[in-house]
Amino acid sequence: MSRRVFAWGNRRLIAYLAFLSAFAPLSTDMYLPALPHMAEALDTSYSLAGLTVSSFMLLFALSMLVWGPLSDKYGRRPVLLTGSALYVLSSVCIALAASIGPLLFWRGLQAVGSGAVSAMSLAVVKDILRGKAMEKVVTWIQTVTILAPMLAPVAGGGLLLFTDWRGIFWCLAACGLLALAGGLALRETRAVATQGSVFRALGRIFVVLRTPGFGAPLLLFSAMSMPFMAYLAVSSYVFQSRFGLSAQEYSWFFAFNAGMSLLGPLLHMRLFRHWRRDAVIAAHLLLVCLAGGLLLLFGDSGPWRFALLYVPISFCGSAIRPPSTVLLMNCVRGDNGAVTSLINSGALLCGSFSMLLCSLPFWDGAVTAAGAISCLTAGAALLGWLRLTRGA
Numbered sequence: 001m002s003r004r005v006f007a008w009g010n011r012r013l014i015a016y017l018a019f020l021s022a023f024a025p026l027s028t029d030m031y032l033p034a035l036p037h038m039a040e041a042l043d044t045s046y047s048l049a050g051l052t053v054s055s056f057m058l059l060f061a062l063s064m065l066v067w068g069p070l071s072d073k074y075g076r077r078p079v080l081l082t083g084s085a086l087y088v089l090s091s092v093c094i095a096l097a098a099s100i101g102p103l104l105f106w107r108g109l110q111a112v113g114s115g116a117v118s119a120m121s122l123a124v125v126k127d128i129l130r131g132k133a134m135e136k137v138v139t140w141i142q143t144v145t146i147l148a149p150m151l152a153p154v155a156g157g158g159l160l161l162f163t164d165w166r167g168i169f170w171c172l173a174a175c176g177l178l179a180l181a182g183g184l185a186l187r188e189t190r191a192v193a194t195q196g197s198v199f200r201a202l203g204r205i206f207v208v209l210r211t212p213g214f215g216a217p218l219l220l221f222s223a224m225s226m227p228f229m230a231y232l233a234v235s236s237y238v239f240q241s242r243f244g245l246s247a248q249e250y251s252w253f254f255a256f257n258a259g260m261s262l263l264g265p266l267l268h269m270r271l272f273r274h275w276r277r278d279a280v281i282a283a284h285l286l287l288v289c290l291a292g293g294l295l296l297l298f299g300d301s302g303p304w305r306f307a308l309l310y311v312p313i314s315f316c317g318s319a320i321r322p323p324s325t326v327l328l329m330n331c332v333r334g335d336n337g338a339v340t341s342l343i344n345s346g347a348l349l350c351g352s353f354s355m356l357l358c359s360l361p362f363w364d365g366a367v368t369a370a371g372a373i374s375c376l377t378a379g380a381a382l383l384g385w386l387r388l389t390r391g392a
Contacts (some may be wrong), residue, residue, distance in 0.1 A: 005128060009019065013124075016182045020080075020121040022148035023087075023114045023179070024060055024348075027172060028053050029152035034165035034361070034386045041165065044100040047183045052104060054352075056111040061348035065205055068123065068341025073194040073201040076120050076127070076337070077186055080348045083116020084180035091173035095166045116207035117179050122340035126329050129190035132273075139269040139322040143262065145345075146318055150258045192334065204338045207252040214331040214339075220325040220384045222346030227288060227313045228261065229351035233358040234366035243303040253307050262319030277323050278389045284316035286383035291316075313374050316390030358372030 006013035031038070032053070039049035071079040090110035097103035125137055159168050209215050234255075239250040257273045272280050291312040299306045325343055334341050354373055363369040 001240045005124075005189055006182075006185055008182075008185055012218065013186075014137055014140060016136070016186075017121045017124060018095065019182075020117050020143035020179060021141045021145045023175070023382060025145070025148040026152050026175060027060075027110065028056055028116050029149045030156040030159075030172065031165060031168045032153050033157040034160055034168055036166040037160075042097075042103065045049050048100050048104075052107045055104070056107055056114075057348060057352055059108050059111035060115045060118075061345040061352070063112040064119040064341040066202065066346045067116040067119045068337035068339075069194070069201045069204050069335075071099075071120060071123055072110065072190065072204060072335055073198065073363075075188045075190050075193070076124055077183060077188045079116050079337075080120045080178065080183040080186065083113045083120075083181055086110075086113030086177050086181060088176035089113075090172050091169050091176055095169040106108050113176070119337065119341045119344060121331070121335045122325070124186075124189050126336040126340055127191065135273055135322060135326045136269060138325050138329075142318075142325065143265040146258075146261050148370035150262070153332035158310070190336070194335075200244065205342065207334050208338045208342060209331055211332050214328065216384065216388060217324070217331070218328055218342060218346055220381045220388075221328065222343075222350045223372050223377050224285070224288075224317055224320055224324075224381055225347040225351040226354035226377045227292065227370075228277045228317050229354040230358050230370040230373045231257065231313070232311055234357040234370050236307060238282065238366050238370075239303055242300075243306075245303060250305075252286065253303060257308060257310050260311045260314040261318040264315045264320075265322050266324050268319045272319060273323065279384075281323060282382060282385055282389070283319055284320045285378050285385060287312045287316045289375055289382055291369050292373070292378060295371030295374060296368060299371055300365060306367060310370075387391070 007015065008016075035049055035053075036046065039046050042049070067079050067083065078202060086188075087110055090106045093106040094103055094110065097106060121141060122138070125134060125141070129137055156168055159171060163170075192206060209218075234248060235254060239245045239253055245253070291309055294304070295309045295313075299309050329339060329345050330337075354377075357373060358366065358369045361370070
């Protein structure tokens with residue numbers, strides 16, 4: 001970082017950008033422990049209360065495809081400030097909601113605001129960093145993004161000792177205020193504005209997608225969010241209903257696999273980033289494919305086998321994220337907001353599709369669904385990656 005872009009110092013900027021990237025898991029996972037209490041307090045069904053999670057993720061992913069191009073036209077700072085203000089307002093209104101209808105409306109606006117906040121994290125990184133410095137910062141940011149879903153439910157459960165579900169949303173409003181304060185301290189990092197109308201700015205998404213060497217890797221790496229998202233979709237059922245574990249025992253198994261995900265980016269920063277990128281990515285994809293195949297064969301025979309066979313899937317899937325993100329960010333010159341919003345939303349949309357696939361009735365059990373998705377997705381990605389690298 002050759003120039004000071006943050007009033008509190010560029011070192012604190014990295015922590016701030018990591019905080020912005022964690023807005024989605026904070027906004028969803030922190031109040032998960034309070035979901036049954038929220039449904040009871042609002043006199044609504046658990047399915048409607050659960051809609052506050054699924055609808056949030058969809059609107060969050062789609063909104064980034066709008067905010068990213070708009071930030072290329074109007075700047076990162078205006079988008080960040082707008083999104084933060086919208087997030088604070090919607091969080092306060094959720095905390096004050098008296099029924100599920102208004103809550104769902106404000107929850108949708110909270111997702112849109114959160115999309116603006118999170119979309120600016122990688123966009124600012126792409127604006128001001130290059131080379132190894134970019135890869136190092138991306139690794140730290142994505143480590144925090146993985147860590148946040150692990151800690152957010154614990155934080156939410158701790159808050160419930162002192163407050164109710166409304167108190168959690170007051171806490172999220174405070175997070176929005178912190179993002180707003182950081183936005184005020186941030187100098188504009190966008191160098192060149194997109195010319196023309198708003199519609200032309202939004203159309204840059206399609207221009208970026210048609211850039212040679214970007215679209216295919218984007219699809220390939222976005223799809224690699226599917227194996228671990230499949231785990232999120234089926235793990236509760238597999239460990240508790242299939243293997244008969246208690247909720248507490250399940251939480252330990254979940255923490256174990258989530259910890260393996262956390263190790264991926266950390267080892268990449270320490271070790272893998274010094275190796276040949278194409279070989280490292282190919283090796284990770286191969287390991288995920290093999291682990292998915294073994295999961296199909298042996299994953300249904302006990303909780304420890306299921307958990308251990310998911311270790312390479314969790315680890316390799318997260319280790320791929322830093323080099324693949326940097327590779328995609330370097331594929332396109334300019335349009336930084338559009339590029340990074342596509343990277344973020346692509347992974348989320350593919351992950352959501354994976355969770356939908358797991359819920360379909362034609363699988364011979366949840367373990368089969370997770371194993372098949374992991375094996376087939378990684379196998380197809382490996383073939384695609386080998387073809388791309390040979391043609392390069």
